Structure formats: structure tokens, C-alpha cells
Amino acid sequence: xxxxxxxxxxxxxxxxxxxxxxxxxxxxxxxxxxxxxxxxxxxxxxxxxxxxxxxxxxxxxxxxxxxxxxxxxxxxxxxxxxxxxxxxxxxxxxxxxxxxxxxxxxxxxxxxxxxxxxxxxxxxxxxxxxxxxxxxxxxxxxxxxxxxxxxxxxxxxxxxxxxxxxxxxxxxx
Amino acid sequence: xxxxxxxxxxxxxxxxxxxxxxxxxxxxxxxxxxxxxxxxxxxxxxxxxxxxxxxxxxxxxxxxxxxxxxxxxxxxxxxxxxxxxxxxxxxxxxxxxxxxxxxxxxxxxxxxxxxxxxxxxxxxxxxxxxxxxxxxxxxxxxxxxxxxxxxxxxxxxxxxxxxxxxxxxxxxxxxxxxxxxxxxxxxxxxxxxxxxxxxxxxxxxxxxxxxxxxxxxxxxxxxxxxxxxxxxxxxxxxxxxxxxxxxxxxxxxxxxxxxxxxxxxxxxxxxxxxxxxxxxxxxxxxxxxxxxxxxxxxxxxxxxxxxxxxxxxxxxxxxxxxxxxxxxxxxxxxxxxxxxxxxxxxxxxxxxxxxxxxxxxxxxxxxxxxxxxxxxxxxxxxxxxxxxxxxxxxxxxxxxxxxxxxxxxxxxxxxxxxxxxxxxxxxxxxxxxxxxxxxxxxxxxxxxxxxxxxxxxxxxxxxxxxxxxxxxxxxxxxxxxxxxxxxxxxxxxxxxxxxxxxxxxxxxxxxxxxxxxxxxxxxxxxxxxxxxxxxxxxxxxxxxxxxxxxxxxxxxxxxxxxxxxxxxxxxxxxxxxxxxxxxxxxx
Numbered sequence: 001x002x003x004x005x006x007x008x009x010x011x012x013x014x015x016x017x018x019x020x021x022x023x024x025x026x027x028x029x030x031x032x033x034x035x036x037x038x039x040x041x042x043x044x045x046x047x048x049x050x051x052x053x054x055x056x057x058x059x060x061x062x063x064x065x066x067x068x069x070x071x072x073x074x075x076x077x078x079x080x081x082x083x084x085x086x087x088x089x090x091x092x093x094x095x096x097x098x099x100x101x102x103x104x105x106x107x108x109x110x111x112x113x114x115x116x117x118x119x120x121x122x123x124x125x126x127x128x129x130x131x132x133x134x135x136x137x138x139x140x141x142x143x144x145x146x147x148x149x150x151x152x153x154x155x156x157x158x159x160x161x162x163x164x165x166x167x168x169x170x171x172x173x
Numbered sequence: 174x175x176x177x178x179x180x181x182x183x184x185x186x187x188x189x190x191x192x193x194x195x196x197x198x199x200x201x202x203x204x205x206x207x208x209x210x211x212x213x214x215x216x217x218x219x220x221x222x223x224x225x226x227x228x229x230x231x232x233x234x235x236x237x238x239x240x241x242x243x244x245x246x247x248x249x250x251x252x253x254x255x256x257x258x259x260x261x262x263x264x265x266x267x268x269x270x271x272x273x274x275x276x277x278x279x280x281x282x283x284x285x286x287x288x289x290x291x292x293x294x295x296x297x298x299x300x301x302x303x304x305x306x307x308x309x310x311x312x313x314x315x316x317x318x319x320x321x322x323x324x325x326x327x328x329x330x331x332x333x334x335x336x337x338x339x340x341x342x343x344x345x346x347x348x349x350x351x352x353x354x355x356x357x358x359x360x361x362x363x364x365x366x367x368x369x370x371x372x373x374x375x376x377x378x379x380x381x382x383x384x385x386x387x388x389x390x391x392x393x394x395x396x397x398x399x400x401x402x403x404x405x406x407x408x409x410x411x412x413x414x415x416x417x418x419x420x421x422x423x424x425x426x427x428x429x430x431x432x433x434x435x436x437x438x439x440x441x442x443x444x445x446x447x448x449x450x451x452x453x454x455x456x457x458x459x460x461x462x463x464x465x466x467x468x469x470x471x472x473x474x475x476x477x478x479x480x481x482x483x484x485x486x487x488x489x490x491x492x493x494x495x496x497x498x499x500x501x502x503x504x505x506x507x508x509x510x511x512x513x514x515x516x517x518x519x520x521x522x523x524x525x526x527x528x529x530x531x532x533x534x535x536x537x538x539x540x541x542x543x544x545x546x547x548x549x550x551x552x553x554x555x556x557x558x559x560x561x562x563x564x565x566x567x568x569x570x571x572x573x574x575x576x577x578x579x580x581x582x583x584x585x586x587x588x589x590x591x592x593x594x595x596x597x598x599x600x601x602x603x604x605x606x607x608x609x610x611x612x613x614x615x616x617x618x619x620x621x622x623x624x625x626x627x628x629x630x631x632x633x634x635x636x637x638x639x640x641x642x643x644x645x646x647x648x649x650x651x652x653x654x655x656x657x658x659x660x661x662x663x664x665x666x667x668x669x670x671x672x673x674x675x676x677x678x679x680x681x682x683x684x685x686x687x688x689x690x691x692x693x694x695x696x697x698x699x700x701x702x703x704x705x706x707x708x709x710x711x712x713x714x715x716x717x718x719x720x721x722x723x724x725x726x727x728x729x730x731x732x733x734x735x736x737x738x739x740x741x742x743x744x745x746x747x748x749x750x751x752x753x754x755x756x757x758x759x760x
Binding site for chain 2: 063
């Protein structure tokens with residue numbers, strides 16, 4: 001029993017009811033923390049701090065433990081992702097075929113580092129261990145679409161493609 | 174239940190231990206120390222550091238002695254050339270992720286890693302160093318966390334989560350990036366941290382140390398415009414000696430007084446005096462609530478600032494149960510800048526009041542609420558831990574061992590045995606009951622009855638009853654914050670069911686053992702050392718003529734001269750404080 005954090009008093013009602021729903025669904029099952037966190041991330045694309053605070057309050061699992069789980073698994077995100085996602089595969093084959101150069105090129109063109117999002121929140125950049133397309137290495141995945149046998153010189157086009165699509169959408173609206 | 178015995182050999186010596194004893198503990202019984210940086214005697218083994226590997230005859234594996242039970246017939250080798258080589262490599266690996274900054278480190282000379290590196294004769298960096306660049310966290314004002322010096326042993330997280338149930342620290346990330354920090358990208362002062370400092374008392378390196386404020390005190394001592402006064406807490410006198418090679422529990426009150434005067438303090442007060450004052454106020458409060466029905470029962474002690482912080486964050490529904498009597502540190506502070514200033518004809522603005530405390534949370538208590546400035550000034554200007562005082566004495570060139578015994582000032586300096594035991598778990602309760610008994614019956618407890626034995630000892634929760642003229646007073650004592658929840662839930666349940674409270678009076682101290690085991694005390698504490706320090710205080714009490722706080726002549730004098738009577742309007746204004754509910758996380 002302690003004073004309520006202001007951030008939780010003003011919590012988005014939809015977020016709150018969504019989390020309560022998840023907790024209700026999983027509450028009697030062992031290992032439910034990770035399942036609830038999965039579901040929160042699936043709904044929001046990341047696990048907002050407010051969600052963790054609420055989860056902690058509702059389940060009695062200390063926030064410290066929740067963050068231990070969240071930061072242990074590469075899968076969980078603590079900040080909102082960009083609207084679009086560029087994933088550089090850094091598996092063995094891609095690594096050998098120059099994934100590092102692809103990443104460096106993307107980092108320099110986007111002005112962000114691995115696992116960061118551009119300031120306009122348009123593009124998120126990340127690396128993964130292997131996407132299972134070693135025959136196409138080196139590979140980047142752009143919004144779930146795998147692009148194989150790419151060179152650093154292709155990166156500018158990929159970024160431009162995302163930006164163009166975005167502008168077109170805006171025009172249509 | 175009979176625990177079976179297992180027989181084995183360690184380095185050719187026969188050992189016989191109860192089943193379940195770890196190889197590490199079994200080896201200690203035959204005077205063999207297996208090195209470890211993660212296993213602490215207060216904590217369960219985690220097998221994190223990898224230094225305590227041993228050979229078991231017939232196996233090629235090297236199990237970790239801390240987490241492997243000795244089994245019947247095992248033939249253990251703890252030290253040979255192979256094991257030394259593996260251990261040396263492990264230390265070199267740890268050093269490769271540790272800054273080479275021993276000379277400017279807060280643990281220089283008391284670091285477990287530095288000691289081992291020295292013992293293993295490591296003379297060069299064999300593995301290229303990689304130290305992750307992370308900023309320090311100094312936000313609590315009580316402890317300083319330097320993540321770069323962390324060796325990931327996990328003791329602090331175990332202490333914070335399991336022993337103290339505070340959950341400020343957690344293991345974040347993994348692998349080379351693992352760090353012990355509060356949940357998410359927040360600072361320690363935005364977390365549930367209660368500044369008990371037990372993490373700093375258990376950390377093997379300089380990753381968590383007390384916030385050293387000796388510089389400010391030296392400066393004040395050299396300032397001719399400041400009249401520096403000092404108070405020393407009960408538990409400091411039986412622990413400081415460890416920093417000078419004395420056995421734990423040695424009562425060095427007299428030498429400490431002399432040392433403080435030599436450092437330049439113009440008046441030396443004793444927090445044990447104000448412990449008596451806290452007892453008189455708190456016992457009066459108890460009698461008001463218990464015998465006259467004015468206020469909530471159980472009354473809960475509030476002299477431990479880490480406990481106050483914990484309660485405000487986690488159990489704020491108990492605020493009405495909390496004693497409003499300030500802690501001895503704050504009571505002495507306010508009297509120094511009012512009563513003493515008046516008597517000595519000093520401008521309170523020129524008094525610089527330093528306290529020597531076993532505790533890191535006491536640094537925070539100085540600014541806990543505006544009530545800590547009841548004199549119109551900061552009642553206490555700075556709180557130093559026992560470790561900081563040891564450092565100041567050594568720095569000053571005073572040969573501590575050879576010092577003659579001195580005396581405290583004869584105002585705010587005389588104490589009773591009841592005040593002395595304030596520094597031990599159960600001591601506040603025992604002292605308060607002695608005075609409460611007197612206040613209800615008009616008579617003192619006599620002879621053996623003065624010693625309220627059921628609430629002594631080191632069990633995490635202890636219960637007892639005291640018969641006050643036919644009325645049974647039920648009391649409970651908890652120490653180590655991890656033991657508190659159980660007790661409070663019992664009280665809460667009774668309250669919710671409309672049942673009579675299970676206890677009338679509860680004492681809580683945040684640190685295991687109470688203040689004698691405080692987070693600012695000399696390093697290396699174990700239950701054995703805690704018991705020796707406790708014995709030091711209780712032996713002192715036993716040997717004193719004066720064993721009741723209310724009989725302390727200086728306490729009587731301060732009431733007749735200045736405060737009128739316990740719980741008077743003036744006493745309330747100067748000696749009492751209030752509590753507020755606060756969120757455990759600031760964001």
C-alpha cells in the first residue's frame with residue numbers, strides 16, 4: 001500500500017483495461033509474467049513503463065523483477081518502435097558477407113545507432129542473429145519483407161523507398 | 174529431526190559435517206579458506222564468481238564449493254597448482270573488466286578483489302581491459318554506486334531483494350552488459366531504495382560505497398566561525414574498534430570521546446543520552462495509547478530512517494501507528510542548537526553539529542522533513558558513518574590504540590544502560606518497556622526482571638509479553654526489512670477482521686542485528702560479529718548502575734530546565750515528527 005504514481009493516475013484507460021484483461025487471462029498459470037509481457041508488447045509494439053508499473057501493482061511482482069525479465073530477453077522493447085523497421089541480419093553467413101558494412105552505412109545515413117529510432121520516429125534500426133535466409137546473404141528485412149544479396153550502396157535506396165511511401169500516404173490523406 | 178552426518182576428506186583431513194553442508198563451509202571447519210568473491214555468509218550461494226572451484230576425487234569436473242554439498246566419502250582437494258592456475262585466470266578475467274583505479278577507490282585497502290589479486294601475486298594485466306563506460310549514481314546522498322567497479326557477484330541484488338525485500342536493485346540486461354541497477358533507466362533516489370546501505374556493507378569492491386563527507390567536516394573543523402559539536406551513536410562504540418584491530422564488541426566509548434576532541438570538536442555529546450530521551454517520549458506515547466486509549470495500537474518504533482522510508486513507501490496505512498518521537502540523532506541535534514546553545518551562550522547559527530552513525534540512511538534523515546530543522550537551523554549538519562570516522566581518525570595522525578579514555582560533555586552526554594542497548598535489535602523495545610513499566614506502575618522492574626530476555630537474540634522476528642500490573646503487554650521485534658512484512662500483514666489482517674491487535678508495541682530496525690549491523694559499520698560483518706557487537710552493548714548495560722532512561726539525571730534536568738515534561742507542547746514542537754505516504758517509484 002503506497003501512494004499512487006501520477007503517471008498511473010493519468011493512465012490511458014484503454015491501456016489499463018487491456019493490461020487488466022491480460023492479467024485476468026493469465027493469472028492462474030505458471031510463468032505468466034512473460035506471457036503477459038508478450039501480450040502487452042504484441043498490442044503496443046513495446047512495453048511502456050506505465051504498463052509495467054500497473055502490472056507490478058496488480059500482480060505484486062516487483063517492478064525490479066519485471067525489468068530483469070524485460071532486459072534479459074532481446075525480444076522485449078522498452079521504447080516505442082519507429083513506424084518502419086529495418087533489421088540487419090548479423091547471422092554467421094551475413095556477418096561474413098559484410099553485414100557490418102550494411103549496418104555502418106545505415107547508421108551513418110539515418111544518424112542513429114543499432115537499436116535506436118530516428119528522431120521523427122519513422123525508422124527503427126536493429127540487428128538480429130539470423131533470419132534463416134543464409135542463401136540470400138547478406139540480408140536486411142524491411143518491414144517484414146526480406147531483401148537479399150544487398151550491398152552497402154543499396155541502403156540509400158531502401159531508406160528512400162520508405163520515405164517515398166510515407167510521403168505518398170500523406171498526400172493521399 | 175535428526176540430520177544425518179556425512180564423512181569425507183578435505184586435503185587429506187577427515188571431516189564430519191551434517192548432511193547438506195557445503196564444501197566451502199566444511200573446509201572452514203578444518204581451517205581451510207577457499208577464496209570466493211560472491212558467497213557471503215549472510216547470503217545463499219549463487220556460484221557466480223567461479224573462484225571456489227575444487228577437485229573431487231574420481232571426477233574431472235571442478236564443482237563450486239559454495240553451491241555443492243559435501244557427500245559421503247568425497248575426497249576433496251581445495252588447493253593445488255591446477256586450481257591455483259584456474260583461480261588466477263578467473264581473477265585476471267575479472268580484473269580485465271575492472272578499472273585500474275585502486276589508489277583513488279573508496280575501498281582501497283579493504284577491497285576483497287584487491288586483496289585476492291595481491292594474494293595471487295598478479296603483477297600485470299594479462300588480458301586487454303574492457304570496462305563499460307557507465308556514469309556513477311550519487312543521487313541518494315547516502316551511497317555512491319560506481320557501476321564500472323561492479324564484478325557482477327550479485328550480493329547487492331541478493332541483499333536488496335531477499336534480505337531486505339526492498340527491490341531497489343535488480344540484474345538488468347545480460348552477459349557482458351549485465352548491471353545491477355534500479356528497474357529501468359532511473360536513478361536510485363527515484364527507486365524504492367531506503368538507503369539502508371546493506372548493499373555497500375556487502376559489496377566486495379568499491380562499486381557501492383558510502384557517500385564520503387569527511388571533507389566537509391574537516392573544512393568545518395578548520396573554520397574559526399564554526400563551533401563544531403559532535404554526537405556518537407550507541408552502536409558505533411562497539412564496532413569502530415574493528416577498523417583498528419580490536420575484536421568486535423570492544424566498548425571504546427572513552428577512546429572515541431578523546432579522539433573526537435583531538436579532531437577538534439569543541440563539544441562531545443552522546444547520542445546514547447538522546448536515546449534515553451527518545452525512550453522517555455516514546456514510552457510516554459505508548460502509555461498514552463495503551464493505558465489511556467489515545468491513538469492507534471500497536472505503537473511502532475520510528476527511530477530507524479530506512480524503516481521510516483520503507484513504511485512510507487510500502488505500508489503507509491501504518492502511519493497512525495508510528496511513534497512520532499524523533500530519532501536520537503535528531504533529538505540531540507535540536508537540543509544542541511536550542512538548549513545547549515542557550516546554556517553555553519552560543520548563537521545556534523554558528524554551531525555545526527556532526528553525528529557519527531552506524532548508518533547511511535542517517536545522512537538522508539537530516540533532510541527528511543522540515544521538522545528536522547526544528548531549531549530554525551539544520552538540527553544536524555552532517556552525518557558520518559563509522560567507516561568515515563575511522564578514516565578521519567587515521568588521517569589525523571591520532572594513535573587511537575594509545576589514547577586515554579575521555580569523557581563526554583556533562584550536558585547531553587550522560588546515558589543509561591537502556592540508552593546503550595538502543596543500538597541493538599530488541600534494545601529499543603526493552604528500554605521502552607522498562608520506562609513504560611515505571612510510568613504505569615510508579616515502580617521500576619527489579620533485578621533479573623530488568624532483562625527482558627525473550628526479545629533478545631538474532632531471530633528475525635521475536636515475540637514476548639510483559640505483565641504490567643496484571644495487564645499483558647504483547648510486543649514483537651523484527652530486524653532486517655525482509656522480516657517486517659510478515660509482522661505487518663498479521664496486524665493488518667487483525668485490523669481488517671476487527672480482531673484485537675496481535676501486538677501492542679512493535680520494534681523494527683532495517684538492518685540485520687539493528688544499528689550494530691548498520692550499513693555504515695566496518696566491513697565483513699557476519700552473525701558472529703553481530704552477536705559480539707550486541708554483547709558489547711548488553712554487557713555495558715548490565716555493568717551500569719543506571720539502567721532506566723527515565724532515571725538519567727541529565728534527562729530529568731533537560732525536562733525541568735527546558736522541555737517541561739514528556740509530550741509537552743515544547744517537546745512536541747522540538748522532538749516529534751510526522752509521516753507521509755510516498756510512491757515507491759518516482760517515475
